[in-house]
Amino acid sequence: MTIALSQFDEVRLDRVSRDFGALNALRDVSLTIRRGEFIALLGPSGCGKSTTLNCIAGLLPVTGGAIWLDKSRVDTLRPEERGFGMVFQNYALFPHLNVRQNIGFGLKMRGRPKAEIDRKVEEALNLVRLKGQENKLPGQLSGGQQQRVAIARAIVIEPPLVLMDEPLSNLDAKLRLEMRAEIRRIHNELGATTIYVTHDQDEALSLADRIVVLRDGIVRQVGSPKELYEAPAHFDVADFMGFRNKLKGQVVAIEGDRTILDVEGARISGVARERVSVGSTAYAAIRSDDLEVGEAGPNAIAATVDTIEYRGREFVGTAHSTGGLDFVFRSHVSVEPGSRIHLRTEDERILVFAEPVQGRQ
Amino acid sequence: MDAVAHAPAAEHGPNLRQRLAARGFDAVTLLVVPAAIFSLLLFVYPFAFGFVLSFEPKGGGDWLANYRRFFSDPFLYKTIANTLWLAIPVTLVNLLLAVPIAFRVRLMRRQRLLTTILVLPITLGTVLVAEGLLNYLGPQGWFNRTLLTFGLISQPLKLVHNYWGVFASLVITGFPFTFLLTLSYVTGIDPALEQAAATLGASAWQRFRHVYLPLLMPGFAITFCLSFVQAFSVFPSAVLLGEPAGVTRVISIAAATAAFEEYDYSMASSIAMIMGFVQLAIVVAVLASRGLFYRGPASGAKG
Secondary structure (H helix, E strand, O other): OOOOOOOOOOOEEEEEEEEEEEEEEEEEEEEEEEEOEEEEEEOOOOOOOHHHHHHHHOOOOOOOEEEEEEEEEOOOOOOOHOOOOOEEEOOOOOOOOOOOHHHHHHHHOOOOOOHHHHHHHHHHHOOOOOOOOOOOOHHHOHHHHHHHHHHHHHHHHOOOOEEOOOOOOEEEEEEEHHHHHHHHHHHHHHOOOOEEEOOHHHHHHHHHEEEEEOOOOOOEEEEEEEHHHOOOHHHHHHHHOOOOEHHHHHHHHEEOEEEEEEEEEEEEEEEEEOOOOOOOOOEEEEEOOOHHHEEEOOOOEEEEEEEEEEOOOEEEEEEEOOOOOOEEEEEEEOOOOOEEEEEEHHHOOOEEOOOOOOOOO | HHHHOOOOOOHHHOOHHHHHHOOOOOHHHHHHHHHHHHHHHHHHHHHHHHHOOOOOOOOOOOOHHHHHHHHHHHHHHHHHHHHHHHHHHHHHHHHHHHHHHHHHHOOOOOOOHHHHHHHHHHHHHHHHHHHHHHHHOOOOHHHHHHHOOOOOOOOOOOOOOOOOHHHHHHHHHHHHHHHHHHHHHHHHOOOHHHHHHOOOOOHHHHHHHHHHHHHHHHHHHHOOOOOOOOHOOOOHHHHHOOOOOOOOOOOHHHHHHHHHHOHHHHHHHHHHHHHHHHOOOOOOOOOOOOOOOOOOOOOOOOO
């Protein structure tokens, strides 16, 4: 393997901010990325994840803070001086150059000798499994092949950091899964350091070593996929991690590590993830996978079934309560729309969050 | 089985209307008719008439007499060189000016205002621009006076009634057109391509040379042809600002002289045919050169 990515210890974002006029797209984002890590920037659209990536790539100047590659400051450099490889959402392949020329572009711009360019392009072609396609123009390739060219083009320049901006969002569902595995394989084979922007929590959970959840330009939580999935720190992170049932209620008691909420007269007891006090409004968050049809009793709430969908292994249904709460639940048996059921789950499956502050903080 | 086999042929498959529509002929196609009639009456017929007329010399003689006369009289055949000597440099200068400006305007937020200002000369018409230049660039004009005042020159520069007067006027009136076409080609290129080139280490010049230029060449060729054709048919400014008996005796002046001073419509038609042929030769040559470049879509991918 002669594609050897530049060695370094860490990339550090130090209170990076980016304003667009009066809008703060990024506010004081601090983050340290260690060599070899696969970091996913996750968040809804407009959360600042692409802005962060563009700031690191140099395509957008930062308006505050600094970006460091070990001891050297890179946010003052032009993008062509940073040498980070980037994979664009629409791939941005040069339409007039064939696959080989596209992949070799970065090396050619650096004035490397032709023999070296040929050797490295050849190797990149093997790595992304595109042998035999090298003389085609991008327009003659399928979406997945274009994606592979874009990745090969970014890594062949041996960048310290590979940046990927929602690279799978233009592919169909099957190809997306395939390329997801490919991206992880290439990352591992090269020992690359990757920052990957996505709005899809499945992608982030399956690919990343660490996930950074952004919202309104602020880092909300950083952690391993397991940490984020099992213990989201905030309501909006939980929302992103599949806690689709959000039950608004009043805190009636706190007993040990259990916080008890009154939700439309039902007593719901869960684990508080944020500080809440008795009498305040709070939310109980439950994954749709954890909410099941059951008996009346503790942690059970009455609801009327709206829809029921067959999903092969089980049914997924929606329901609403008399107080207007909406639920998404799963069931091993089909239930009739319109029927009254009780939805319940275990204490430890319920996370209690304080009422989120509205708007930007 | 029998019932199907013996059914009348007309009941099988699509009817005539559907089959025509599948080949692109439907009611909408009829909307082309007015334009076709218009073109036939106002372009094809006059052109054919002139073509035939050019082979019927006024003064008798054989059918090629007009053409022979044109190519044996330097006062006539030199008009081709005169016209090309104006039209080609003017077109190139316009294109070379338009490209950097289009690249700058592409990035601006208030594009429309600047574009409007740049396009204004198109609305003025060649005669107004010519008269303005006569005053501005003339021996007593602001331009010469300013240079004299600052002592940069000791005698007024001769900028009108010669080659440069026509040149300046053609640049002013031709630029907006060239610029608008160039701008549309430049903005048609996906900005992500430039960003990708930058992250791959290409400097600003390399990005232009290796990404923009190859993708823009076909557009530049079209822009060149359309701008060239406009400049080639120069008449008012060549008369008003130039030396219509000397270096700026362009081919349209020769045709006008033949038609309206010698009343030799046959000769005028011949000159017009020659003019058309020269334009066509240049345009074909430039368009053919597009084959050397990539001509597909200028965006990255299917998206």
